[in-house]
Amino acid sequence: MSLQPVKFYQTGTFTVGNRLLDESLRTVQANMQRTNSLNSGHRACQGCGEALGARYAIDAAMRATKNRVIATNATGCLEVFSTPYPETSWQIPWMHSVFGNAASVATGIAAALKVKKKSDVRVIAQGGDGGTTDIGFACLSGMFERNDDVLYLCYDNEAYMNTGVQRSSATPPGARTATTPAVGIHPGNAFGTGKNLPLIAMAHQIPYVATASVANLHDLEAKVEKAMGICGARYIHIYVPCPLGWGSSPSDTIKVARLAVETGLFPLFEAEHGEIVSRIPIRNKVPVEEYLKLQKRFAHLFGEDRSAIAMIQEIADRNIRKFGLEEA
Amino acid sequence: MLQQIEGSRAIACGIALCRPEVVCAYPITPQTHIVEALSEMVRTGELENCEYINVESEFAALSVAIGASSAGARSYTATASQGLLYMAEAVYNAGGLGLPIVMTIGNRAIGAPINIWNDHSDSMALRDAGWIQLYAETNQEALDLHIQAFKLAEALSCPVMVCVDGFILTHAYEQIEIPEAGKVDAFLPPFDPVQVLDCMDPVSIGAMVGPEAFMEVRYLQHYKQLRALEMIPEIAKEFSEQFGRDSGGLARPYRIADAETVVVALGSVNGTVKDVVDEMREEGHLIGSLCVVSFRPFPLMEVRACLENSRRVVVLEKSFSVGLGGPLSDGVRKSLSGIALRGYTVIAGLGGRAITKKSLKGIFAKAEMDELELLNFLDLDHEIVARQIMRERETRRSGPIAENLLKSIGTVASRIA
Ligand SMILES: Cc1ncc(C[n+]2csc(CCOP(=O)(O)OP(=O)(O)O)c2C)c(N)n1
Ligand code: SF4
Numbered sequence: 001m002s003l004q005p006v007k008f009y010q011t012g013t014f015t016v017g018n019r020l021l022d023e024s025l026r027t028v029q030a031n032m033q034r035t036n037s038l039n040s041g042h043r044a045c046q047g048c049g050e051a052l053g054a055r056y057a058i059d060a061a062m063r064a065t066k067n068r069v070i071a072t073n074a075t076g077c078l079e080v081f082s083t084p085y086p087e088t089s090w091q092i093p094w095m096h097s098v099f100g101n102a103a104s105v106a107t108g109i110a111a112a113l114k115v116k117k118k119s120d121v122r123v124i125a126q127g128g129d130g131g132t133t134d135i136g137f138a139c140l141s142g143m144f145e146r147n148d149d150v151l152y153l154c155y156d157n158e159a160y161m162n163t164g165v166q167r168s169s170a171t172p173p174g175a176r177t178a179t180t181p182a183v184g185i186h187p188g189n190a191f192g193t194g195k196n197l198p199l200i201a202m203a204h205q206i207p208y209v210a211t212a213s214v215a216n217l218h219d220l221e222a223k224v225e226k227a228m229g230i231c232g233a234r235y236i237h238i239y240v241p242c243p244l245g246w247g248s249s250p251s252d253t254i255k256v257a258r259l260a261v262e263t264g265l266f267p268l269f270e271a272e273h274g275e276i277v278s279r280i281p282i283r284n285k286v287p288v289e290e291y292l293k294l295q296k297r298f299a300h301l302f303g304e305d306r307s308a309i310a311m312i313q314e315i316a317d318r319n320i321r322k323f324g325l326e327e328a
Numbered sequence: 329m330l331q332q333i334e335g336s337r338a339i340a341c342g343i344a345l346c347r348p349e350v351v352c353a354y355p356i357t358p359q360t361h362i363v364e365a366l367s368e369m370v371r372t373g374e375l376e377n378c379e380y381i382n383v384e385s386e387f388a389a390l391s392v393a394i395g396a397s398s399a400g401a402r403s404y405t406a407t408a409s410q411g412l413l414y415m416a417e418a419v420y421n422a423g424g425l426g427l428p429i430v431m432t433i434g435n436r437a438i439g440a441p442i443n444i445w446n447d448h449s450d451s452m453a454l455r456d457a458g459w460i461q462l463y464a465e466t467n468q469e470a471l472d473l474h475i476q477a478f479k480l481a482e483a484l485s486c487p488v489m490v491c492v493d494g495f496i497l498t499h500a501y502e503q504i505e506i507p508e509a510g511k512v513d514a515f516l517p518p519f520d521p522v523q524v525l526d527c528m529d530p531v532s533i534g535a536m537v538g539p540e541a542f543m544e545v546r547y548l549q550h551y552k553q554l555r556a557l558e559m560i561p562e563i564a565k566e567f568s569e570q571f572g573r574d575s576g577g578l579a580r581p582y583r584i585a586d587a588e589t590v591v592v593a594l595g596s597v598n599g600t601v602k603d604v605v606d607e608m609r610e611e612g613h614l615i616g617s618l619c620v621v622s623f624r625p626f627p628l629m630e631v632r633a634c635l636e637n638s639r640r641v642v643v644l645e646k647s648f649s650v651g652l653g654g655p656l657s658d659g660v661r662k663s664l665s666g667i668a669l670r671g672y673t674v675i676a677g678l679g680g681r682a683i684t685k686k687s688l689k690g691i692f693a694k695a696e697m698d699e700l701e702l703l704n705f706l707d708l709d710h711e712i713v714a715r716q717i718m719r720e721r722e723t724r725r726s727g728p729i730a731e732n733l734l735k736s737i738g739t740v741a742s743r744i745a
């Protein structure tokens with residue numbers, strides 16, 4: 001197919017049309033040979049960002065490894081909606097042990113593959129933000145520190161969704177959850193709390209850390225593919241809106257994810273051995289209101305006192321400065 | 329080859345002979361010497377084809393073993409006390425998934441108050457997690473049980489804990505026969521997993537199971553333990569034929585033929601108990617003992633057969649079900665259903681309190697005269713307990729119990745009468 005020398009973007013999205021790309025550059029999902037590793041028929045909610053992120057990520061990993069992937073999964077929505085007994089959506093060897101040990105179980109699998117000299121088989125660990133930034137953090141940090149040959153994928157929907165939307169250390173300031181209700185003088189999740197796991201991962205000096213979003217699926221696939229080409233501990237933090245927990249429309253999942261990027265609230269970057277090596281610049285900066293107003297978890301911020309929104313705007317602006325997201 | 333060697337080192341040699349492919353561990357006294365020795369063996373190449381992983385917690389240690397075992401590698405870890413509790417969630421998980429991991433427990437008390445010395449509180453806390461639990465009487469048996477444990481675990485696809493008394497066994501130097509590698513290889517075939525993560529044959533392990541099948545999964549765990557009741561004696565017999573000595577089995581009676589009083593115990597204390605039985609026999613007492621090797625599965629029939637002709641049973645427990653008594657007594661009671669004989673529980677040796685021949689003799693003699701309570705505490709210092717109870721009655725803010733007791737005693741807590 002001949003490439004046209006003009007930059008075509010889908011109207012209003014800045015996403016390059018898949019059909020205009022050279023075949024080798026097209027998304028894995030566009031290819032009929034995709035593995036459907038997380039097959040249809042699972043029980044995720046409509047518009048679930050986690051299901052979308054996992055499908056893209058694992059299929060990309062499968063392509064990159066010639067279908068040699070074993071995955072572990074922490075307890076959480078992805079685990080529950082994909083494997084209700086006696087059914088499973090997984091077309092790959094997959095294992096769930098408990099909530100907090102997905103990284104360690106993956107380490108064990110990688111160790112077994114190493115003694116068995118199956119170097120072509122690669123291991124992926126998956127968890128939600130709670131399973132990653134909170135309860136699974138010690139196991140994850142250990143896996144990083146030892147530089148075990150595992151790619152860890154965190155599907156960040158910014159709360160404990162599977163148990164009914166409670167706060168995690170990845171819940172953003174201001175957000176309403178079942179345990180940070182929108183009542184009292186400081187409604188929603190407190191400002192000045194939480195942790196940034198990609199930066200913590202980078203502090204371990206591991207070979208590869210990246211952030212990705214279901215709004216930039218091509219970028220997500222590319223990052224997974226790149227990660228699969230690297231040995232040692234790797235981490236990709238994937239932003240996955242949850243319509244149920246966020247109070248957003250299932251049809252707005254991609255839009256909400258895109259606005260998180262374009263406001264600067266969720267910077268997209270890659271880091272190697274602790275240093276940022278690439279970032280996706282924001283072409284068209286959007287004020288945070290645009291992002292917040294699509295989600296009921298932030299509805300209480302739109303009262304008379306808009307100071308919380310201003311504070312969230314400050315966070316976005318700081319991210320843009322800190323990660324250099326302004327387009328040159 | 330007969331060697332003068334530390335118990336932990338002997339266990340490590342036994343493990344190495346089993347050719348584990350993944351060993352992961354987190355240090356905790358009194359387990360440390362075992363995993364230190366193994367790390368050295370992997371480094372020097374004495375133990376080939378083995379990944380040794382230094383993890384960040386016991387929870388991770390067992391989780392790594394869970395992953396490795398699921399990917400088809402023979403996997404081993406060791407822990408004790410706080411470490412076993414820290415991995416409790418993974419212990420149940422390995423049991424539920426039926427992964428043939430072998431884990432050594434260097435039995436130690438559980439805090440608070442923190443205490444590094446021996447008792448059985450740790451393994452007893454996890455007795456119902458779907459693991460087979462074998463208790464070693466001597467260091468020779470500790471080594472031998474590990475070799476048998478891998479065979480049993482892999483035959484059944486069920487994890488096995490080998491419980492070894494901390495310090496009393498782990499740190500004791502004794503003459504131990506280290507088996508020949510060739511003989512172990514002949515006894516223990518390579519690991520052939522019943523479930524494995526394999527790209528050529530993808531399966532989902534650890535799926536969610538609701539009320540429709542959960543009971544069945546649990547029952548099948550129990551079924552494995554019932555199978556183990558048959559296999560443990562078979563494996564012990566095979567072991568004896570291969571290595572020329574008896575080790576393991578379900579339970580070992582000692583001088584019970586005409587015994588009116590039978591003492592039942594787990595682990596190393598059986599050595600002391602047998603010495604006391606011998607001394608009392610010399611004096612004409614009709615006493616014998618029963619060493620229970622397999623606590624899970626609990627050999628109800630074998631225990632019953634050993635006790636049914638006696639008049640009374642004294643269960644010597646190194647762990648304490650606070651508010652009730654002891655877990656070994658529960659099993660013994662169950663084994664005696666329908667048989668009328670007197671039963672006494674003696675809690676002994678908690679937190680490393682020495683169990684002396686003198687004290688045992690005293691309490692067995694009292695048992696013979698049926699002067700014991702249902703629940704008894706060997707060498708409990710009633711005086712300092714009474715003082716603390718008074719203190720608490722008199723002063724609301726009476727302060728931390730352990731500190732008060734230590735002040736009461738005035739010096740180190742462990743005394744040998
Ligand atoms: C040790 C333990 N604590 C708590 C739970 C309950 N639990 C199961 S899933 C879950 C929430 C998972 O949240 P997250 O990791 O963010 O994944 P999500 O469901 O949001 O995708 C919780 C709290 C558990 N299964 N195990
Ligand atoms: S609750 Fe959220 S994360 Fe869970 S399945 Fe529904 S949309 Fe997905």
Ligand SMILES: [Mg+2]
Pocket residue numbers: 128129130155156157158159160161
């Ligand atoms: Mg979540």
